[in-house]
Amino acid sequence: MEQSVDRLFSEDLVHKAGQGYGADTKEYRKLGDFESYIFEVSYHGKPTILRLTHSSHRSPGQIEAELEWVNYLHQNGVNVSKPYSSSEGSYVVTLPVEGSFFYASLFEKAPGNRIEIQSEMFNDNLFYEWGRTTGQLHRLTTSFEPSGVKRPQWDEEELLYPEKVLPFTDLQFNKVADQLVHTVKSLPKSKETYGLIHSDIHSGNFFLHEGKLQLFDFDDSQYFWFVHDIAIPIYYSAWYKFQNGNKQERTEFSKVLLEQFLKGYEKEFHIDHSILKKLPLFLNLRDLVLFNVFHKKMDVENANERFKALLGEIKGRILSQDSIVDLNV
Incomplete structure (x- = not known):
């Protein structure tokens, strides 16, 4: 993540984003931070993926467009991690920070496991x-x-x-x-x-x-x-x-x-x-x-x-x- 974005990020944003979806972030786990900040949180008692994307990377319209397509694929039988709507009924929760924004999205956690490239299952x-x-x-x-x-x-x-x-x-x-x-x-x-x-x-x-x-x-x-x-x-x-x-x-x-x-x-x-x-x-x-x-x-x-x-x-x-x-x- 760019230093200019990392400077704006805080743990408080994770909790605010979780509140927007009714997700439990008390014991969140960080999974990545290359282009967006990715966390595992709990939603209705199930492990769920929370993503926070800075406005320098994507606009809210672009994120809405992404999630609309993902939902379409899910509805038509593709195995994808479907997005969840916020408490207000939108896919994206907006969090203002120092004249910019972080946009939160919440996804179903995919079942299964990652296949390592050096494993026998990579076949x-x-x-x-x-x-x-x-x-x-x-x-x-x-x-x-x-x-x-x-x-x-x-x-x-x-x-x-x-x-x-x-x-x-x-x-x-x-x-x-x-x-x-x-x-x-x-x-x-x-x-x-x-x-x-x-x-x-x-x-x-x-x-x-x-x-x-x-x-x-x-x-x-x-x-x-x-x-x-x-x-x-x-x-x-x-x-x-x-x-x-x-x-x-x-x-x-x-x-x-x-x-x-x-x-x-x-x-x-x-x-x-x-x-x-x-x-x-x-x-x-x-x-x-x-x-x-x-x-x-x-x-x-x-x-x-x-x-x-x-x-x-x-x-x-x-x-x-x-x-x-x-x-x-």
Whole structure:
């Protein structure tokens, strides 16, 4: 979390947010604080997830749009963590702090457990179900019509533009980044290839329960090509599984993951092969977003050498227009 936001946060906000939903925050447990503050609290005697998002990150309209879509998916059979309404009947509770705001949201806690990438359960069966659930989401989103504010288009994300977030200027880096974004912008769009997606379905954003995925954390949901939701599982799985490995190891693993993922995906929805072939572009785009978000959210100057080496690896791929894995699809 940025220092400017962290300075505004206090324990009192957790309790005020809980009061807005009638949730018990006496024994809350902090779960994360990267883009929002995430806590486990109690609601009607059950463990529940409380999220507090600063106004510098999302507007209340954007959050309402996210939760409207999540509720739509829940009502249509997707295993997602449904949102709860506040005591006043809205999804979002607003908490003013020093001329800015924190926006609270309350979610059902997903059943099941996280599957560690190095575990035996991170296998073909999981990859198949991962793809099937993603295809189900994409099939349903083609029929979704928001009632009010829409989630943002992908190119509204400031993390695509290094000149907006990096604490230094690198003209060559900026030029390559601009070329990448321009290339993606030029891709054709259709209702079967482009729409509202999760945009961050890596293994940290779902639990496995009785053989089915339970999705959560739709904070990054945006209008984007569906293939991006296929690139994300490949990118993070290859990176986390082979942090010290070489590109060949990552590629061989990713081929297996993609094959099983697409088998599951095609059970629910069809992916246009001409767009699927552009998957490396979306892997490269994730490199760009990660490089920029690390510089925005973290103290890179005082980071350890391992982390600095990771940043160097990512930057090298961006400048050489290379991908984290080589996939010919």
